[in-house]
Amino acid sequence: MKKAALLMLIAVSSAANAITPLETRYPQETVTLNYFMEACSVVGETANGLIHHFDCESYLYAVMDTQRELNPSLKPEQRACMPGTLAPWQLYERIGPDVPESEWNKPAAPAILRVLRQAYPCGASTVSAPQSTSCKAANNESEMHECLTVELKKSDEELNAAYQKLLSRYEATGAPANAQGQTQGGYLKEAQRGWIKLRDASCDFETHESRTGSGFGTIYTACLLEQTQKRVEYLNWFIGHP
Template sequence: MKIEFRKHRSPFWSIPYGIASFHALLSICGTTSVCAQSPIFPIAQQINCDRPQGDVEVRACIRLNYEASDKRLNEVYKQLISHLSGEERALLSEAQIGWIKLRDKTCEFEVYKSRGGTGYGGFLNQCLERLTKQRTAELEKYLKDR
């Protein structure tokens, strides 16, 4: 699984949480040699997100939930755009770029008071997931109406 860190966002693995998360990840792995031999995110995929254990797993599950919703959004967007004419396609593309900027800024504003706190990344990802699911539903409606 690929994690993309977007500009102006504090991913849950970043500083100031990076060192603590790394140490917590080491405790999950057991030894550094095990971690060195296996990529980080297959370990995260083994986390039971129905019953996460501890803050690191909770943050990982929140991030994975957001990523899943973002992946679904991209799938629906691609389906919809394939059904559109050139002008409609250009309008949707422009609208989607604007929506992404709006979503990101809305979530940054929504969780602004949590900046610097341990829950900031989780709150940000929950907001991003919620708004992404709403947008996916909108695009699915457009697709259904085609």
């Protein structure tokens, strides 16, 4: 009995040793800015690069998360108020020209943090932020996504109200049909259906490169919100100019 128990203990110990984290970890290697820029600019480079399992998108998300976490403890000039919808590829495009050549063989993260702080100083507006300003107080991506979703629902309600008001006007006035038998209200219905397809297709196109990222939902919702707000303004203009 004792021998069987001992054999079982040895078997369990061997199995545990076979999956010990020490055997599955890669040695720490320095991600220099030079390596980072080269690895992230070539498709497939990260899969066969010098650093095993290096993932450009995850690396940039980690840098952005670090900056957001540090913001409250930093001086105002050291903070970065980048929008929650900022995608890794958008940050990547900002890295390079503003970094001195002497920095390229040093760790990439500090240089990228400086780029973030220069590109998105707190108090300055950014073109990547959605039109709605009520979500600026969000502290993380989850809160941002939730806020944008609420804003999108409100904008959808405003859009429907403007559309129905405009449609009712044309139906009430009994606008005459044209030579093809189409009324202005009929054209409005067609235009609205076409706009919905265009909005969705446009956002699919604009956010395609972020589709596999963890922040895709936030970025896509921000795009829908921006397009919807513009449509509300468009329809309201016609309501104000009968």
